[in-house]
Amino acid sequence: MAIQSFIPPQRTLMGPGPSDVSQRVLSALARPTIGHLDPEFITMMDEVKQLLQYAFKTKNENTMAISAPGSAGMEACFVNLITPDDTVVVCRNGVFGARMIENVQRIGAKLVIVDSPWGRAVEPQRLEDTLKAHPQANFVAFVHAETSTGACSDAKSLCEIAKRYQCLTIVDAVTSLGGIELRVDDWGIDAIYSGSQKCLSCVPGISPVSFSEQASEVIQRRSTPVQSWFLDQSLVMGYWSGKGKRAYHHTAPVNSLYALHESLLMLQQEGIENAWHRHQSQHQVLAQGLTELGLNFIVPEAERLPQLNAVYIPQGIDDASVRQMLLQEYNLEIGAGLGEFAGKAWRIGLMGFTARRENVALCLTAMAEALK
Ligand code: PLP
Numbered sequence: 001m002a003i004q005s006f007i008p009p010q011r012t013l014m015g016p017g018p019s020d021v022s023q024r025v026l027s028a029l030a031r032p033t034i035g036h037l038d039p040e041f042i043t044m045m046d047e048v049k050q051l052l053q054y055a056f057k058t059k060n061e062n063t064m065a066i067s068a069p070g071s072a073g074m075e076a077c078f079v080n081l082i083t084p085d086d087t088v089v090v091c092r093n094g095v096f097g098a099r100m101i102e103n104v105q106r107i108g109a110k111l112v113i114v115d116s117p118w119g120r121a122v123e124p125q126r127l128e129d130t131l132k133a134h135p136q137a138n139f140v141a142f143v144h145a146e147t148s149t150g151a152c153s154d155a156k157s158l159c160e161i162a163k164r165y166q167c168l169t170i171v172d173a174v175t176s177l178g179g180i181e182l183r184v185d186d187w188g189i190d191a192i193y194s195g196s197q198k199c200l201s202c203v204p205g206i207s208p209v210s211f212s213e214q215a216s217e218v219i220q221r222r223s224t225p226v227q228s229w230f231l232d233q234s235l236v237m238g239y240w241s242g243k244g245k246r247a248y249h250h251t252a253p254v255n256s257l258y259a260l261h262e263s264l265l266m267l268q269q270e271g272i273e274n275a276w277h278r279h280q281s282q283h284q285v286l287a288q289g290l291t292e293l294g295l296n297f298i299v300p301e302a303e304r305l306p307q308l309n310a311v312y313i314p315q316g317i318d319d320a321s322v323r324q325m326l327l328q329e330y331n332l333e334i335g336a337g338l339g340e341f342a343g344k345a346w347r348i349g350l351m352g353f354t355a356r357r358e359n360v361a362l363c364l365t366a367m368a369e370a371l372k
Contacts, residue, residue, distance in 0.1 A: 011327070012354070014363055015335035016147045016308060017175070018197035018204045019351035021259075025202055028262035029255050036252040044261055045240065045252075051264035052208050055177060055200070055272060056192065058184035062211040062233070064240040065260060066193075067253050070174040071099070073193025073207030076231040077170045078103040080211075080219050081139065081191055088139040089114060089130055089167070091122040091158070095148035095339040096172055100141045107227075112137060118340045119298040119310070122153040124161055131165040140167045145176035147198075148338040150299045150310035150347065152180060159188045168215055174198060177208065178267055179279045179307040179351060190215040196256075199279070199307055201352030202263035206256055263352075279306040282355045286348070289364040293371055298345055307355065309348040310341065314371070319343055322370045330366040 013020045034041050052063050066072050078100070082088055086109045090100045093116040104111045114130045116122045122142050131137055140162035144155045155171060162169045168190040176182050179199030184192055190212040197204035211219065211233065219226075219233050226232040230250065238247040267275055283306030287297070295311040297304065313319050319336065323346070326332040335347035348363065 009331060011331045011333050012359055012362060013333050014349050014354055014359060015333045016338075016347045016349050017195065017351060019199070019201045019349060019354040020359075021201055021203055022263075022266070022353045024266060025259050025262045029203060029259040031255070031258055033254050036254055037246060037248060041254065042246055045257065048257060048261050048264065049240065051261065051268055052210065054268055055264060056184045056208070056210050057182065057186065057272075058210050060184065060210045060212055061241075062216045062237065064209060064236065065196075065257065066207040066209055066231070066236070067205075067250060068207060069197075069205055070193060070195030070207050072231065073174070073195065073209045074099065074172060075103060075228065076207070076209055076233065077191040077193050078107060078141075079226050079228050079231055080233045081168065081170065081215060082107050082109045083222065083224060084108040086110065086139055087112065087134060087137045088141060089127070089134065089137045091116065091127060091140070091142035091153070093120060093122050093149065093151060093153070094118055094143065094146035096143045096146060096174070098339075100143070100170075100172070104141075110136075119149045119151060120300070121151050121303040122158060124154060124157045127158055128161050131161065131167065135165075137165065138167055139170060141170040141172075143172040144182065145173070145180065145305050145308065147175045147308055147347070149341065150297075150305050150308040151303050152176075152305045155182065155189070156187045163188050168218065175305070175308060175351070178272065178275055179355075180305065181276055184210055184212075196260055196263070199275070199352045200260070200263045200267065201354070202260045203256055205253060206260050279350060279355045282350050282357065282360050283307070283309065285357070286350060286360045286363065289360070290348070290367065293364070293367055295367075298341065307349060307351045309350065310337075310345050311348065312345055313337075313343075317371065319346070322346075325370055326366050329369075330362065332362060332366050334363070
C-alpha cells in the first residue's frame with residue numbers, strides 16, 4: 001500500500017508531557033520558514049530571549065533556547081559548568097535526579113548523592129547535613145518538579161542552603177516552568193533548564209536555559225574546552241547574543257522557535273502568576289475528583305505538583321488496558337508509572353494549555369468508566 005500523509009488523531013494529552021498545543025501555537029509553526037540569520041528572525045530571537053527572561057523571572061543575559069529537548073538543556077548545564085576537579089552534590093528523589101547523577105559521572109567529577117524517598121520532596125535538612133560533611137562541594141543540583149513521581153521540591157530553600165555553603169546551583173525546571181512559582185534571580189539559581197513541551201505547551205524539541213552572571217564567568221574561565229561542541233555555551237552564545245554580528249553555529253529549528261515565541265507570548269499575555277494559579281485551581285478539582293473515585297495520591301498534599309498528579313493503580317486493575325481504553329474510547333492520554341513506580345502508578349498531567357476545566361471533566365468521566 002502506498003504511504004499516505006500522516007494525519008495524527010486529535011488526542012487530549014494528560015500524560016507527563018508533551019501537553020496539548022493550542023491552535024495559536026500550531027498556526028505559528030505553519031508560518032513561512034525563513035533563514036536562521038535573516039534579520040527578521042534575529043529580531044524574533046531577541047524577543048524569545050526577553051520572553052524567556054520573563055518566564056524564568058531573571059535578568060540573566062545568558063538566557064536562550066537550546067535547539068534540542070530538555071535532556072540537552074540538562075547536559076548543557078552540566079558539561080559547561082562542571083569539570084573533573086569539581087565536587088557536585090546531586091539530590092535524587094526520582095528518575096530525573098538519577099539522570100543528573102549520570103551526567104556528573106560521565107564528566108568524571110566527584111559526586112555526592114543526597115537521597116530522599118521517591119514520591120517525596122528533597123529534604124532540605126539532608127542537603128544541609130551533606131554540605132556540612134563535604135566542605136569541598138562547589139555545586140548543588142536538584143530537580144524542582146520531579147515528573148516521575150509528582151513531587152515538588154522547595155527550590156527556594158534548597159538554593160538558600162547551597163548559597164550558604166558557597167555552592168552554585170543547577171536546577172531542573174523541565175516540568176516546573178510556567179506551572180508553579182519559579183524565581184530564578186530571587187532564589188539565586190545559577191543554571192536552569194526547561195523543556196518546551198510541558199507547561200509552556202509548545203511543540204517538543206526545545207530547551208530554554210539560563211545562566212547567572214557567576215555561572216557565565218565560570219564557563220568563561222574554563223581552562224579546558226567543553227567536551228560537547230554542540231552544547232558549548234561560549235560558541236552558541238555567538239549566535240544568540242545581542243552583541244555584535246550573529247555567527248552561524250548550527251541551523252536553528254526556525255519554525256519551532258516561532259512556536260516557542262507564540263507560546264511564551266501567550267504566557268506573558270495571561271500573566272505568569274495567573275498561569276500558576278490556573279494550574280493550582282484545576283489541580284484541586286482534579287485531585288478531589290480522583291480521590292472521590294477511590295484513587296490515592298503518591299505524594300503528600302503539601303509536596304504535590306499541580307501539573308503532575310501521580311496516583312496508585314488500584315489492586316486488581318490492569319494498567320495497560322485502562323490506558324488503552326482511555327486512548328481508544330476518549331482519545332485521552334495519561335502516563336504510565338516510571339522508575340520505582342513503573343506498573344504501580346498513573347501519572348496524570350495538567351500542564352500548560354491542557355490545564356483547563358473541560359479536560360479535567362473529561363478525565364474524571366473517562367477514569368470513572370475505566371474503574372467501573
Ligand atoms: N527533566 C525532567 C524533570 C523531565 O520531566 C524530563 C522529561 O520528561 C526531562 C528532564 C527530559 O526532557 P526531554 O524528554 O525533553 O529530553
